[in-house]
Amino acid sequence: MTRGLRNLVISALACVVLTVSASDARHTDAQARRSGATYMSRSLQAMQSDPAINPAMLWVKQGEELWRASAQAGDQASSSCSACHGDASLSMQGVATRYPAFDEGLQHPVNLAQRVNQCRIKHQKREPWRLEGTELLAVESYVAFQSRGMPVKPVQDDRLKSFVQRGAQRYGQRLGQINLSCAQCHDERAGLRLGGNLIPQAHPTGYPLYRLEWQSVGSLQRRIRNCMTGVRAQPFPLGATELLELELFLADRSAGMPLEAPGVRP
Ligand code: HEC
Ligand code: HEC
Structure with a gap:
């Protein structure tokens, strides 16, 4: 077998193995x-x-406060999430259903938390929130909550x-x-x-x-x-x-x- 053909066969096989394992792994029904x-x-x-007894709603509430808060103390309100995105129940509805997604700026996929941090960096000109830190989890929970049931x-x-x-x-x-x-x-x-x-x-x-x-x-x-x-x-x-x-x-x-x-x- 020529090298090119062998490579082709190997990649075809790899493809079959991949599809088989992916479909096995998936609960299709x-x-x-x-x-x-x-x-x-x-x-x-x-x-x-x-929501009245879900403990995670405390994070959602904190996320809502952060959504409205301006990024810098004493700063004009324009740096808040809500200044750009308005009412989250409208602008963020359905957003969480399609993450992770491809980020144009980074030319790389991002999950919802990483997407929020892109706004911290690009639009609020602030340090990104720490991964798994309370602020990021709170805002992510608040944004995700707007897609509940979707x-x-x-x-x-x-x-x-x-x-x-x-x-x-x-x-x-x-x-x-x-x-x-x-x-x-x-x-x-x-x-x-x-x-x-x-x-x-x-x-x-x-x-x-x-x-x-x-x-x-x-x-x-x-x-x-x-x-x-x-x-x-x-x-x-x-x-x-x-x-x-x-x-x-x-x-x-x-x-x-x-x-x-x-x-x-x-
Ligand atoms: C040895 C068995 C085992 C392996 C291997 C394992 N998990 Fe789990 N996983 C569990 C158990 C058990 C739970 C339920 C959580 C608990 O009660 O500890 C869980 C929970 C989860 C959940 C949460 C689901 C939910 O409903 O909240 C996800 C997601 C998950 N695992 C993903 C993974 C991924 C991805 C891998 C491979 C990197 C993996 N798991 C490997 C046993 C396993
Ligand atoms: C100065 C305006 C501005 C501010 C402030 C801002 N954003 Fe954004 N945001 C954008 C723009 C513009 C986009 C579209 C993608 C891009 O260009 O970055 C976006 C995209 C997003 C997305 C993805 C929406 C989608 O449909 O996929 C989320 C989630 C998001 N922002 C959350 C936030 C959160 C949370 C904050 C506050 C921590 C925030 N943004 C602050 C302008 C802003």
Whole structure:
């Protein structure tokens, strides 16, 4: 076989393997897909759905204050999020359903938190908020809340394709000393117990969410890093492209499911 032909065959094979593993990993039957919330007790489900008792609403409220606050003390009101975007219940409605998305300025995909930080840097001329810090989680929760109940709608953008594919590949790769892949738990063993915990299907529809174990709101990246630590793998750092690729794949896999942010989990 010539070198060119061999390369062609290898890449064709790689393509087949990729599509097979991606479609295996995906719960294609919409009926079979379940949010992690559906595995929870009734009282936790009620806590998630009722804003009056959902602890994450404290973050949403703080996010709303930050939305209106000007970025610099004593500064003209023009530097606030609301000065440019107005009423979030209108301007931010549906925005969270299509993140992660491709950012023109960075020429790279960003998740919703990273997108908010782009406005901090570009439009407010401020330091970005710390990833996983209270301010960023609060504003992200506030923005995500404006899409509650709306279906996940990943953007069809050719520039995202290779990232989604790498995420799918990563999802199928064994990790850590325990040597299990995301798929081996979340596709093959979803609904079973691991120690005391039920294994959910890993849909990202509730994030950011309040986790009782954290006693706090946390991001999807924090959740994925927890799973990596769980299999004794070195977790990718917050903000890493590898995590973003997994987020993109998970969003693709949950397309059409309703957003529940901010969610609640045990
Ligand atoms: C050993 C099994 C296991 C592996 C491997 C694993 N997870 Fe998890 N994952 C869990 C369990 C169990 C939970 C439920 C949380 C809990 O109660 O600890 C969870 C929760 C999640 C959730 C939250 C879902 C929700 O409804 O809030 C996401 C997202 C997730 N995992 C993604 C991943 C990704 C991505 C990988 C691969 C990098 C991965 N997980 C690897 C066991 C695993
Ligand atoms: C000076 C005006 C300005 C300010 C202040 C500003 N933004 Fe933006 N924002 C924009 C513009 C313009 C865009 C469109 C993309 C771009 O050019 O950056 C945008 C885009 C966004 C998006 C993505 C919307 C989408 O449809 O994908 C989000 C989310 C967002 N901003 C949130 C915020 C938040 C939160 C704040 C406050 C922390 C903020 N913005 C402050 C001007 C602003």
